Every structure is written in structure tokens, then in C-alpha cells.
Amino acid sequence: MKSSLTRIGNAEPGGPGRVRAWARFAAAASAIAILAACAPGDDEDDDSGDGGDGGDTSETDSGESDESGGSDVQTDPSQLGEITLTVWDQEVRGGQAEQIEQLNAAFEEAYPNITIDRVSRSTEDLSTTLRLALTDAEPPDVVQANNSRAEMGQYVGSDLLLPLDDYAEAYGWFDRFPESVRSLAMYSDDGSVYGDGELYGLPQMGEIVGLFYNKTKLDELGLEPPATTEDFDAAVQAAQDAGEIPIHFGNSEPWAGIHEYGFVQNQFVDAETIRDLGFGRPGSSWTSEDNVAAAEEIVSWVDEGYFVDGFGGIDYDTSWQAFAQGDGVFFVGGTWLVADLQEAMGEEVGFVLTPAGASGQNLVTGGISIPWSIPANSDAQDAAAAYIDFITNAEAMSTVTETGNLPVVDAGSQQVEGLQAEVFDAWARAGEEDLLVPYLDYATETFYDTITAAIQDLLAGQQSPQEFLDTLEAEYTAQVGG
Amino acid sequence: MAGATVEDHRKKERVTLPQEIRSGETTTRRAGRAGQAPARRRRQGPPGEPRNLAYLYILPAVVVFALFIGMPLVRTATFSLYEWNGLGASTWVGLDNFQQVFTDPQLRGALTHALVLIIFYSAIPVTLGLLIAATMMRARRMRGLAVFRVLIFLPQVIPMVVVGIAWRQIYQPDGPLNDLLRAVGLDGFARPWLGDYTWALPSVGLVGTWVGTGLCFVLFLAGMAKIPRELYEAARLDGSGPLREFFAITLPAVRGEFAVALTLTIIAALKTFDLVYVMTSGGPGRETTVPSFEVYQRAFQFGQVGSAAALALVLTATIFVVTVLVNRIGAGDDDTTPNPRRRLSRRAAARQEAR
Numbered sequence: 001m002k003s004s005l006t007r008i009g010n011a012e013p014g015g016p017g018r019v020r021a022w023a024r025f026a027a028a029a030s031a032i033a034i035l036a037a038c039a040p041g042d043d044e045d046d047d048s049g050d051g052g053d054g055g056d057t058s059e060t061d062s063g064e065s066d067e068s069g070g071s072d073v074q075t076d077p078s079q080l081g082e083i084t085l086t087v088w089d090q091e092v093r094g095g096q097a098e099q100i101e102q103l104n105a106a107f108e109e110a111y112p113n114i115t116i117d118r119v120s121r122s123t124e125d126l127s128t129t130l131r132l133a134l135t136d137a138e139p140p141d142v143v144q145a146n147n148s149r150a151e152m153g154q155y156v157g158s159d160l161l162l163p164l165d166d167y168a169e170a171y172g173w174f175d176r177f178p179e180s181v182r183s184l185a186m187y188s189d190d191g192s193v194y195g196d197g198e199l200y201g202l203p204q205m206g207e208i209v210g211l212f213y214n215k216t217k218l219d220e221l222g223l224e225p226p227a228t229t230e231d232f233d234a235a236v237q238a239a240q241d242a243g244e245i246p247i248h249f250g251n252s253e254p255w256a257g258i259h260e261y262g263f264v265q266n267q268f269v270d271a272e273t274i275r276d277l278g279f280g281r282p283g284s285s286w287t288s289e290d291n292v293a294a295a296e297e298i299v300s301w302v303d304e305g306y307f308v309d310g311f312g313g314i315d316y317d318t319s320w321q322a323f324a325q326g327d328g329v330f331f332v333g334g335t336w337l338v339a340d341l342q343e344a345m346g347e348e349v350g351f352v353l354t355p356a357g358a359s360g361q362n363l364v365t366g367g368i369s370i371p372w373s374i375p376a377n378s379d380a381q382d383a384a385a386a387y388i389d390f391i392t393n394a395e396a397m398s399t400v401t402e403t404g405n406l407p408v409v410d411a412g413s414q415q416v417e418g419l420q421a422e423v424f425d426a427w428a429r430a431g432e433e434d435l436l437v438p439y440l441d442y443a444t445e446t447f448y449d450t451i452t453a454a455i456q457d458l459l460a461g462q463q464s465p466q467e468f469l470d471t472l473e474a475e476y477t478a479q480v481g482g
Numbered sequence: 483m484a485g486a487t488v489e490d491h492r493k494k495e496r497v498t499l500p501q502e503i504r505s506g507e508t509t510t511r512r513a514g515r516a517g518q519a520p521a522r523r524r525r526q527g528p529p530g531e532p533r534n535l536a537y538l539y540i541l542p543a544v545v546v547f548a549l550f551i552g553m554p555l556v557r558t559a560t561f562s563l564y565e566w567n568g569l570g571a572s573t574w575v576g577l578d579n580f581q582q583v584f585t586d587p588q589l590r591g592a593l594t595h596a597l598v599l600i601i602f603y604s605a606i607p608v609t610l611g612l613l614i615a616a617t618m619m620r621a622r623r624m625r626g627l628a629v630f631r632v633l634i635f636l637p638q639v640i641p642m643v644v645v646g647i648a649w650r651q652i653y654q655p656d657g658p659l660n661d662l663l664r665a666v667g668l669d670g671f672a673r674p675w676l677g678d679y680t681w682a683l684p685s686v687g688l689v690g691t692w693v694g695t696g697l698c699f700v701l702f703l704a705g706m707a708k709i710p711r712e713l714y715e716a717a718r719l720d721g722s723g724p725l726r727e728f729f730a731i732t733l734p735a736v737r738g739e740f741a742v743a744l745t746l747t748i749i750a751a752l753k754t755f756d757l758v759y760v761m762t763s764g765g766p767g768r769e770t771t772v773p774s775f776e777v778y779q780r781a782f783q784f785g786q787v788g789s790a791a792a793l794a795l796v797l798t799a800t801i802f803v804v805t806v807l808v809n810r811i812g813a814g815d816d817d818t819t820p821n822p823r824r825r826l827s828r829r830a831a832a833r834q835e836a837r
Contacts (some may be wrong), residue, residue, distance in 0.1 A: 039568045039574070040787065128782045131568045142602040158570030252650075252676055254765050310655030312766050313674025318654060336709050424540050460679055 032056050050175030073170040077111040077386040085116045085383050088133065090126040090370060095339060095404035099204075101390045102399050110167040110390075114383055123370070126404055127151055134160040139375035141384040145201060146370050147185050149194060149280070150445040155373075156200055157191025163198035167385040173202060176392075180205070180436045181408055185371040194442060195279040201371025202392050204400055206408040208353070208436070209259045212323065212331040212341060215350050217244060221329070225350055229267045229357040236306050239329040247301070248328030249311040250319025250387040251459065254452030261298060261455050262365035263332045267357030268294035271437055274363065277472075280443035282480035286473040287466075290358060295458065295465035312460055324349075334366075335423050337402045342419040351422045353430065364426070366436050368408055371435050444479040555798075562792040567785035579792035589793060590769045595683060596752050599772065602687025603694050603751030608743050610691070611698025616732050619706045620724065625731050631703070635696040642693070646760030649689045650676065653761075676762050682769045686757055694750065698743040705739035706732060745808045773797045 068256040074080060091100040097120075104116050119140065127146055133139055134155055145152045145161065155161045168174050174182070181203065185413065188197035211232075213225055218235070219243055226232035239246040251257050265274060269290045276284035285291070301307060308314065308328060324344035333341075341349050353362035372391070375385045390396065397407035401414040412428040430436050441448035454471045457463040463471070543744040562579050566572035582763060583589050616633060618627060637645065652659050653675035660672040715730050722730065733740075755774035764771035764779075773793055781790035 040561050040564055040572045131782075131785070135569055150784050154567050154569055158567070159570060188680060192783075252762070252765070254763050310674030310677060312677025313653065313655050314677070315654065325703065445786075449779065449784070453765065453767045456677075456765050460677070460766055463765055 002239060013142060026299040073166055073385070074382040075170050075386065075389075077114055077383055077390075080113065080380075080383050082113050082115075082381050083383045084115045084117050085142065085380055085387055086119065087142040087274055087387070088119045088121070088126060088130065088140045089144050089372075090121055090123045091144075091181050092120050092122055096205075098404060099396075099400050099403040100391070102403070103396055105401075107387060107390050111386075114387075116387075134375050134377075135379065137322050138379070139377050141374065141378040141380045142387055143373055143375060144370040145373045146316065147201065147368065148442055148445075148448070149191075150448075152185070152200060152371070152373070153187055153191045153194060153445070155191070156187040156189065160376050162376045162381060163189065163200060164202070164374065164377070164385070164388075165198050167389075168199050171385070171389045173199070173389075173392075179201065180431065180434055181368055181400075184368050184438065185373075193281070195275070195281065195438070201373035201389050202409075203368030203371045203408045205369035205405045206366065206398070206411070206431075207335045207369065207406065208261060208364045208423075208430055209332060209334045210252065210364055210423075210426055211263070211352050212333050212337070213350050213352070214323070214326065214329050214345075215348050217326075218331045218350075225352045226355045227352070227362070230350035231356050232267075235329070236301075240304070240306065245308045245328040246306040247308070247330045247332065248319050248323040249307045249332070250314035250316045251311050251456060252314055253316045254456060255441075255448075256316045256319075257449075257452055257455035257459065259296075259334065260332050262437070262440055263354055263452075264298040264301075264439075265291070265294040266354045266363035266365060266437060270359045271361065271363055271434070274437040274440075277476060278440050278442050280447070280479045281474065286469045286476055291469055292465060295468055299458065299461075299465055302461075307459075312456065323344055335427070336405045338419055338423050339407070345419075348416070349419055351426060353426050353435065361433070362429075362435055363437050364430050364435050365439060366427075366430065367439055371388060411478075444475055447475060447479075451473050521635060554603070558791045558794060561787050561790075562795055564788045566787045568781070568787045569785070572788070575788065579788045580796070583793050583796050588768060588771070589773075591768055592773045592776045592793075593796075595770060596754070596772050598683060599687050599690060599754055600748055600751040602684065603690040603754070604744060604747035606691045607694030607698045607747055608740070610695045611700075611702050611743065612733075612736070612740075614699050615702035615706055617727055618703065619732070631700075634699050637693045638696040638700075642756040643760055645689060645693060646757045649692075649757075650761045653685055677766050679766055679769055682762060682766055686761055686770055689757055689761070690751065690754065694747050697746065701739045701743045702736055705736035709735045741809055741811060745805050748804050748808065749801055752797065752804070797805055 003177075039414050087104075089100060091097050100118075100120075104118060108114065108116055123146075126144065130143060130151070134143070135158075139160075145155055152161070164173070167176040182199055183195040185203065186199055187194055211226070215237070218225065221235065221238045221244075223235050223238060224231070226235050236246040249256070249260060251260070261469075269288075273284040273288065273290070276282070277286060308319075308322075311319075314322075320331060320333055320337055320341070321344075322328065323333075324341055335351075338351070353364045356362045372388045374381055374388070378384055389420060392408070394410055397410040398414065400407040401416060404420075406423060406427055407414065409431075411424045411431075414424060416424055440451055451472060454463065454468050458465065458468040518805075525602065563576060564572040565575045565579075618624075618630070621627065627766060651657055654660075655672075655674040655677075659675065663669070663672045676682050678685075709731060714727055717727050717731060753774050754772050754780065758770055758772050758775050759778070762770045764775055774797065777790045777794045777797070780786040780793070
């Protein structure tokens with residue numbers, strides 16, 4: 001001991017002392033390594049004292065909850081005793097925040113035995129923290145889980161969400177929600193098949209990406225809102241001849257391109273193909289003739305100058321705000337813009353579904369707001385299901401409407417006017433005529449990244465339509481195993 | 483994040499050594515001046531006591547280090563050997579994730595972009611900062627100098643996200659930059675900067691330059707303030723011009739600051755995330771993706787924790803190596819190159835001889 005002390009004392013920095021310091025650091029590091037060295041995903045098993053890998057353990061968990069759910073679903077929340085319901089949502093903006101606050105208050109008033117502990121975060125914050133929350137031994141009781149493969153799909157695959165079919169039967173959700181809506185939150189129980197299987201969540205709102213148009217400008221051009229591809233082509237050409245910007249578009253945020261591309265694709269490709277490609281189901285191909293035609297069409301729009309100059313560098317927000325201020329005749333956008341556009345443009349703005357092209361249908365890209373799901377490990381599942389039913393029932397849909405949102409069901413029976421009425425009609429028609437096609441980024445866990453970059457490449461002329469489609473086809477076939 | 487790891491580690495090393503050296507010194511002193519009061523007091527304690535006490539002093543730091551840096555680092559290293567989505571069971575894949583980092587064109591692209599950003603985040607700001615500081619030192623009596631100093635440093639004070647949003651507006655096709663170009667007749671240069679495949683990365687980099695220059699400038703200014711005025715006076719008497727003064731006196735005197743500025747800015751370049759996230763999301767196409775952005779995408783968006791961890795480790799290692807190299811250059815040269823005072827006097831001596 002003493003000798004080593006002296007040695008270190010005489011050591012120069014960088015001499016043996018330094019080596020020893022490193023050796024000690026290495027020793028400490030390896031100690032930490034031993035502490036930390038276990039395969040990721042095993043922690044929960046250690047906690048529960050259960051052997052085997054994560055998948056097996058949670059499978060038994062959800063199996064048990066299936067049984068309890070199947071035999072005695074308690075649909076009267078007042079019979080559940082004192083419960084604190086932890087709810088994680090992302091309804092933080094304007095009308096969305098308003099509706100959930102009203103509904104939460106109404107729920108607590110109707111069932112005084114249930115207290116809602118609300119945790120609200122922005123969409124992005126919620127999705128990044130949900131991963132950890134769901135694997136926790138005591139997860140929240142109700143969560144909004146994004147229905148994409150990279151989120152809901154993985155949660156389902158890891159048995160972290162409760163299948164809601166038993167509750168759906170008890171509450172009559174199968175009748176209330178059309179299949180086109182339900183399929184957007186349905187997965188096979190290993191999470192590999194999307195759009196089919198069991199129900200894992202319910203949405204409150206719908207959204208479709210349609211065509212906003214400037215009524216004044218269209219009147220000046222002497223045109224009606226386009227219902228077919230020919231009408232639309234003629235209108236765009238007329239707008240350009242009149243010196244207007246035909247289509248305002250901002251593709252700086254990558255996701256905007258998905259909407260614009262979907263808008264074109266919907267006019268060339270049939271619904272079944274788009275659904276296969278969108279959900280990542282086998283049976284279709286990105287390189288089919290009609291898909292080639294769609295890709296070539298959107299490139300020709302760029303070449304003809306139908307899009308606003310420099311769209312690749314324009315923000316989404318800048319773009320719709322410019323449209324609201326009277327730049328551009330058309331704007332391809334989602335129903336989340338309705339409140340803002342109506343406020344800015346009043347009577348001047350209109351909304352129609354995508355023009356009908358080859359398929360003769362006004363296919364429209366759309367989906368649902370982030371669905372409400374129940375974590376498999378929640379200890380208040382009956383109350384959670386009751387809560388989800390409460391915020392999606394007919395009365396709730398009125399609240400959703402009153403606060404300026406598009407209710408996922410019952411849109412036809414709401415009292416609205418102006419732009420909102422046009423949007424509600426469009427949504428109702430899309431439901432009745434089965435016109436809804438999914439966003440294109442659901443196909444695989446990384447398809448969002450692939451397709452957004454590919455669309456930017458395509459529209460900037462960095463990739464030819466064929467290269468573009470080959471890129472997408474490669475990832476699609478890898479997914480469906482074709 | 484990764485930078486902190488490296489720095490903390492270095493700090494740790496420095497904390498440890500002086501402790502031991504000092505305790506060693508006292509031991510030596512005790513041997514030399516036996517019989518004096520402090521030494522006697524120490525002898526009463528068990529042998530080796532000071533050394534153990536030293537461990538106690540560094541214990542809190544070691545615990546904090548182990549908990550918040552060591553543990554996460556090792557855990558990340560563990561993750562990097564598995565294919566794991568962050569939720570369920572994981573699959574052991576060995577070094578596949580690392581192989582992917584170097585073979586996946588998307589990830590290689592991200593690393594390349596980070597290297598390009600070093601020019602904008604580090605090379606240009608260090609050069610500019612040095613020149614501006616040197617100029618200001620010469621113009622010490624100019625009025626309004628304080629205002630310039632504040633203006634140049636100001637970007638450092640603004641949060642990067644705010645900087646990113648502001649510059650995104652500036653770069654818009656109808657934004658101030660293009661307006662300016664058109665106003666002076668350079669219509670041909672106006673373009674959607676962040677949507678342009680050639681210009682998007684330099685555009686992001688330029689913001690880094692704008693931010694980084696202030697830091698380098700302040701560092702160099704502080705360094706130059708320490709240089710004795712007599713050196714310049716002597717040089718002037720010897721008939722050297724401003725350029726000579728800069729290379730013979732100013733530059734060698736701020737070598738330490740040079741290394742610090744280089745280290746900080748290179749780390750900033752390699753770990754860039756905020757600007758890219760706010761300004762381009764990696765677009766157009768994948769022209770502006772950087773490693774940190776890919777790590778975020780993979781870990782939190784796609785549920786590819788293993789590959790994200792591998793990339794993060796490669797990034798950490800790169801930063802570590804670069805920091806060590808830069809500090810070698812900065813500190814190690816001190817003994818071998820003559821300091822400015824010596825060089826000047828040597829020249830003066832030579833001149834004397836010539837006379």
C-alpha cells in the first residue's frame with residue numbers, strides 16, 4: 001500500500017500514474033458494464049420475476065385480460081368503485097384541447113367515482129415518451145397511440161395494447177364505426193398485418209386531404225369546382241393562362257409531399273391497389289402502369305409550372321397562409337386547416353374531394369385522428385373502455401363539432417355551415433361511398449422516411465418516375481415478402 | 483451529449499491526478515523535513531490515509547459520472563449489439579449494426595454531411611473569429627467597438643431552435659435573402675435555398691458559421707487581451723507590419739484558445755441536430771441528414787434502437803478521437819515551438835549581429 005502510494009506520488013502525469021488512472025477507469029467501466037449487461041427488453045421480465053423473453057410474458061398477460069374482458073365486461077362505470085384514470089393525450093391545440101377538456105369534465109360529472117388524471121403532450125413528445133410508458137409496469141390507462149406501423153404496429157406486436165373487440169361488442173362500436181375507419185386501427189395480433197385483425201383503438205375525428213379552392217378566383221376564371229381529372233386539368237391550365245399560381249404547395253416539410261402525391265395517385269390508380277400499397281399488404285405493385293402514369297403526371301405538373309415557384313423550399317405553414325391571403329387558385333390540404341382557412345378567407349374558400357380520374361371515383365386520402373387505446377398492463381381497463389366510449393359517442397361527436405373539429409362519425413347529422421359544411425359533406429360521402437384510401441406512409445415502419453425523401457427527389461428531378469417507383473417497390477416487396 | 487462525455491472524462495482524469503500528486507508531494511516533504519508539525523500529525527493516522535481520503539473527495543464526481551455518463555454509455559453499447567424496437571424482446575446481432583453504419587449509403591451520407599459541416603461550423607468561424615478579433619485589437623480606440631462586440635456575440639445567446647426558425651424564414655423563396663438578391667439585381671442567384679439540392683447543406687452550414695463566429699471571436703479576443711503591448715511595440719520598432727505582427731505574435735499567443743475554439747466548434751458540427759431538425763428535416767431528399775438526426779429518427783421514429791445506438795457510439799468515438807487530436811496539436815506544441823517573445827528576441831539578436 002505504502003509503496004504504491006510513493007510511486008504514484010513521484011509519477012509524472014502521463015507516466016505510470018496515468019496508466020493506473022486508466023486502469024482504474026477501465027475497472028470502473030467494466031463494473032458498470034456488468035451491472036448494465038443484460039439484453040435490452042429483458043428488464044421487465046426481471047421485475048416480474050418471470051423467465052422467458054418479453055414476448056412470451058406479455059402474451060400470457062394479454063391472454064388473461066382477454067378472458068376477463070370476454071366474460072364480464074363492466075359497461076357501467078358507476079359500478080367500478082373509486083378509480084383514478086390516467087389518460088395520456090396529445091389534444092393540445094385549439095379546438096382539440098377544447099373538446100377534450102369539455103368531455104373530460106362531462107365524464108367526471110357523470111361518474112364522480114372516476115377521477116381523470118390527464119397528461120397532455122404535443123404529438124411528438126407523446127410518441128417519443130409512450131414507448132417507455134407502455135413498457136412500464138404501471139402504464140397509463142388510456143393513451144393516444146399513433147396508428148402507424150412504427151408505433152401502434154410495434155406496440156401490438158409486443159403485446160402492449162389491449163385488443164378492444166370484446167369492448168367493441170359490448171358497446172356496439174362495430175356498428176357505430178364503418179369498417180374503413182376501424183381498419184385504420186386494426187392489426188393482426190403479432191402486429192405484422194395492418195388494416196385487418198383486431199381493433200386496437202378508436203378515433204374521435206376524421207381527416208381527409210382534399211382540394212381547397214379560392215372561390216373568387218375560380219369565379220373569375222368562369223369555372224366550377226372540378227369533379228373530374230379533366231375539369232381539374234382545364235382549371236389549372238386556365239389559371240396559369242390567367243397569370244395565377246395554379247396550385248400553392250410547400251414541400252419543405254417532407255410529409256406535405258405525401259398529400260400532394262396521394263392527390264395525384266388517387267386520380268390514376270384504383271382504391272384496392274392504393275390500399276394494398278398503403279397498408280403494406282401483398283397483391284399490388286408500385287410499378288404498375290397506372291402508378292407510372294401518376295408519377296409521370298405529377299412530374300409534368302412541375303415541368304408545366306402548375307406548382308408555385310420554389311415549392312421545394314417553402315414551409316407548409318407559409319404555403320397555406322399564402323393561399324389564405326389569395327395566392328393560388330388551389331391548395332391540396334387536410335381538414336385540419338378548415339378552422340384557420342375559414343377564419344382567414346370566410347366565404348372565399350371551398351372544399352371538394354379529389355377529382356375523379358381513371359377509377360371514376362373521387363378517392364380521397366385520409367384517415368383518423370390519433371386513436372385512443374388501452375395499454376395491456378392497465379389496471380383499470382373497464383373504466384378505460386368506458387372513457388373511450390364516452391368520448392366517441394353521439395354526444396361527444398356534437399362536442400367535437402362545436403369546437404371546430406371533424407367528427408369521425410355522425411358528420412352528416414351535425415349542424416354546420418360554410419366551409420365546415422362542405423368538409424362534413426365530403427367526409428360523409430367518403431364514408432358512404434367507401435372512397436377513403438390510407439396515407440402512403442403506413443406500408444412499413446420506415447416507409448415514411450423512404451417515400452418523403454423519394455417524393456422530394458422526384459419533384460426536384462433528382463429521380464426519374466421509374467427510379468422513384470423502383471425505390472418504393474423495393475421496400476414494398478421487402479415488406480410483403482414478394 | 484457526446485461532447486459532455488469526453489469533457490467530463492477528461493475533467494475526471496485531471497481531478498484525480500493532482501490529488502494523488504499532491505498527496506505524494508506531502509509524503510516526499512515529510513521524508514525531507516522530518517520532525518515538523520504537520521508531518522507528525524499525519525504520522526498519527528494509519529499509513530496510506532491521505533490516499534484513501536482522496537478517493538472520498540472524488541467519490542461524488544465518480545458516482546455522478548458513473549450514473550449519468552458511464553451507465554448510459556455502457557447501456558448504449560449493449561443496445562448496439564442487438565436488434566431491438568425499444569419495446570419487446572431483442573435479437574442478438576453482434577456487430578451487424580456497426581457494419582450497417584459504414585455500409586448503409588443513407589448513414590454514410592449523414593456522416594459525410596457532418597464532415598462538410600465542419601468547414602462551416604469550425605474552419606470558417608475560427609478563421610473569421612481570429613481575423614475579427616485581431617482587427618479589433620488593432621482598432622482598440624475605435625468608437626462603438628463594444629457595440630460590434632455585442633453584435634458579433636449575440637447569435638450565441640439565442641437558442642438554436644429560434645435561430646433555425648428565423649433562418650428558415652430568411653431562406654424562404656420569398657424571404658428576405660432572395661428579396662435582397664433581387665433588389666441588387668442578382669435575380670439569377672435567388673432560389674429556394676433549403677429546397678435546392680446543391681445549396682441546402684451550405685445554407686444550413688452558413689447558419690452554423692453565423693452562430694459559431696461569435697464564440698470563436700470572444701475566445702480569441704480574451705486570448706489577445708493577455709498579450710503584452712510591449713511585444714507589439716518591439717515588433718513595430720523592428721519594422722514589422724501588421725501581417726508580420728499577426729503571424730509572429732498574435733497567432734502563436736492564442737494557440738491555446740485556437741485549440742479550444744477548434745474543439746468546441748468541431749464537436750458542435752459533428753453533433754448538429756437542432757438546425758437540421760428545425761430547418762430541413764434532413765431534406766430535400768436526404769441532402770442534409772446528419773448523424774444525430776438519423777439517431778433520433780431511428781431510435782424514436784422507427785423503433786430501430788440497435789442501429790441508432792451503434793451510430794451514436796460511432797459518433798461519440800469520432801468526437802472523442804477528434805478532440806484528443808485537436809488538443810494534442812493545441813497543447814503539445816507548446817514546448818517545441820518557440821514562444822513569440824523568444825522568437826522576437828532571437829530576431830533582434832540576429833539583427834544586432836548583422837549590424
